[in-house]
Amino acid sequence: MNTDITKIERSPAGDAKTDSPAYLQMSLAAAMTLGLRPGIFYRGAKLCCINLLLTYESGCAGSCAYCGLQRQRDGRFSEKSFIRVEWPTFPTEEILERTAARPDQIDRVCISMVTNRKAVADTVEVAERLRPLGKAVSVLMAPTILDRDSIAALREAGVEIGSVAIDAATEDLFDKFRGRGVKGPHKWDRYWECLGEAVGIFGKRKAGCHLIVGLGETEAEMAATMQRVHDLGANVHLFSFYPEEGSALEGRDPCDAGQYRRMQLASYLITNGHTRFDAIEFDGSGRIRGYGVDSSEVEIVVQSGIPFMTSGCPGKDKLAACTRPYGDGPPGDIRSYPFTPNMEDIAKIKMEMGE
Numbered sequence: 001m002n003t004d005i006t007k008i009e010r011s012p013a014g015d016a017k018t019d020s021p022a023y024l025q026m027s028l029a030a031a032m033t034l035g036l037r038p039g040i041f042y043r044g045a046k047l048c049c050i051n052l053l054l055t056y057e058s059g060c061a062g063s064c065a066y067c068g069l070q071r072q073r074d075g076r077f078s079e080k081s082f083i084r085v086e087w088p089t090f091p092t093e094e095i096l097e098r099t100a101a102r103p104d105q106i107d108r109v110c111i112s113m114v115t116n117r118k119a120v121a122d123t124v125e126v127a128e129r130l131r132p133l134g135k136a137v138s139v140l141m142a143p144t145i146l147d148r149d150s151i152a153a154l155r156e157a158g159v160e161i162g163s164v165a166i167d168a169a170t171e172d173l174f175d176k177f178r179g180r181g182v183k184g185p186h187k188w189d190r191y192w193e194c195l196g197e198a199v200g201i202f203g204k205r206k207a208g209c210h211l212i213v214g215l216g217e218t219e220a221e222m223a224a225t226m227q228r229v230h231d232l233g234a235n236v237h238l239f240s241f242y243p244e245e246g247s248a249l250e251g252r253d254p255c256d257a258g259q260y261r262r263m264q265l266a267s268y269l270i271t272n273g274h275t276r277f278d279a280i281e282f283d284g285s286g287r288i289r290g291y292g293v294d295s296s297e298v299e300i301v302v303q304s305g306i307p308f309m310t311s312g313c314p315g316k317d318k319l320a321a322c323t324r325p326y327g328d329g330p331p332g333d334i335r336s337y338p339f340t341p342n343m344e345d346i347a348k349i350k351m352e353m354g355e
Contacts, residue, residue, distance in 0.1 A: 018055065018089050021122040021129075025053040025087040026095065029325050033105070034098040036090060042331040045338040048315045049108040049138075049322035050099055053087055054122055060114040061144075063184040064167075065177040065248035066215070066241065069114065085327070092126065100133050107315035109135050110322055113142040115185065120150045127157040136160050138313045138322070140210070143194035144185050148201070151194070155201050161313050162198040163208030163237065166191045169217035169225040177215060182248065195234055204233035208313065213263045214241030214255025218286025223266050227277035236267045237311045240328040240335035257352040260335055261308065262288045265353075268307035269293060305341035308349055 017023075030050045031037035041047075060069050099106055109130055113119045119142060130137050138161040139154055151162060168174040171188045178186045198207035209229040213222060229236050241255040269275040269291055279292025291298055301307060312322030329335035334345075341349065 019057060020054040020092075020118070021125045022092055023055060023089050024092050024095055024126070025055045025089050027051040027053075027087055027324075027327075028085045029327075031088055031090070034095070034102070036094075036098065037088065041325055041338075043339065045323065045325040046105075047323055047325055047338070048106055048318060049110055049313065050095070050106055051110050051112065051322065051324070052095070052126070053112045054114050054116070054119050054126075055089055056114070056116050056118060058116060060116060061185055062115045062178070063182045064186070065182050066167075066212070066244060068244040068247055092129065096129060096133065099130075099135065103134075106135060107318065107321040108138060108313055109133075110138040110140060110313065112140040113145075115142045115144050117145065120145060120153075124150075124153050124157045127154060127159050131158040136313075136315075136321075138163060138208075140165060141194060141198065143191045144187070146194060148197050151197050151201050160202070161206050161208060162202050163210060163313075164191055164195040164198060165210035166195065166225075167210055167212045167239075168215055169211060169222040173215050173217060177249075195229070196232060199233040205235055207232075207234040208237045209234045210237045210239060212239045212241050212255075213260050218282075219259060219262060219266075219288045220280075220282045220286035222263050223270070223277050223280055223282075223288070226263075226267050226270050230270050235311070236271060237313075238264060238267050238336070242328050242335075254329070254333075255335075257333070257335070258354055259287075261349055261353045264311075264336075265298070265302065265307045266291065267311065268301065269298075274301075302350065303346060305337070305346055305349075308337050308341055308345075310336040310338055 028037060029047045032039045033047045034050065099109065111123055111126055113123050123139060127137055137159050139159050140163050143164055154162060168177060174188045175181055178184050195207060195209055211222065211225060226236050240260040243250050243252050243254060266280065266288060275292040280288060281290035283289050310320050310323045312320040312324060315321030323338035324336065325338040337345065
């Protein structure tokens with residue numbers, strides 16, 4: 001790898017006083033973790049990854065139907081909700097200082113790009129500024145504005161894991177909700193190409209793929225996409241669709257709980273080599289009716305609770321540092337558990353799965 005990151009064109013200070021790289025948005029959970037916002041986590045959940053979002057008054061060029069940041073939504077970019085919650089804006093320097101002050105609590109920092117012409121250089125700069133903190137750094141990449149050289153520049157700036165939010169399980173759904181169907185700029189083929197480039201640059205299992213269950217795909221279609229991600233050498237980071245207020249899909253029902261549970265279990269079994277897509281049994285509607293694994297083995301896996309926990313980038317000694325507490329469902333209807341489910345949780349999960 002010989003990309004010269006000094007040749008990445010740097011952004012000016014920004015068109016607005018609160019533009020990146022001088023300012024960043026962060027998830028409400030991250031702001032609470034750093035003591036920048038008051039609050040406590042339901043059932044003592046903990047976040048060990050500071051989730052950051054580049055911010056620009058010019059916004060994001062995307063118009064994804066389920067996203068609160070879509071350009072058609074009313075309001076300033078920095079005031080829009082994202083993944084169900086507020087993402088307040090803070091000076092980057094203050095975020096760095098607060099993160100450095102918690103060396104034992106925070107394992108990782110994740111920078112989420114947006115589709116904005118300034119985002120490539122600004123992400124490199126933020127990653128470089130994070131390097132002295134000694135934290136693992138992930139980036140949720142924006143494939144539409146990236147090429148292989150700019151991904152390599154992220155790696156040289158200290159990024160350890162690069163992820164791509166393909167989100168939709170099929171090309172038709174991707175095009176409907178992210179591409180031509182919403183007059184958006186994103187292309188299915190480019191997103192998969194970018195994920196492959198990330199695997200080649202960061203290494204196998206050092207690339208991630210976000211997938212959202214409940215956008216209209218069958219369980220068979222989602223399982224096939226999970227297998228494709230795994231075979232490519234990337235990890236699946238799973239989300240349950242929950243309608244974002246103000247988005248084009250705000251009136252759509254949340255993902256069915258049983259569907260999400262079955263896909264969480266299928267993802268775990270595929271990821272850990274217990275089964276493959278072609279061994280999974282589906283009914284005529286594409287719903288899973290068997291995982292291609294002995295029922296006693298499935299029961300052991302379910303009882304562990306691990307498949308139903310948040311699938312995010314790992315921590316020093318944690319399956320996931322990025323637990324995204326209640327990011328895809330409220331505390332009263334937990335979809336991705338930010339902690340190990342207890343016996344009562346397992347009973348509820350099994351009921352949701354129809355067992």
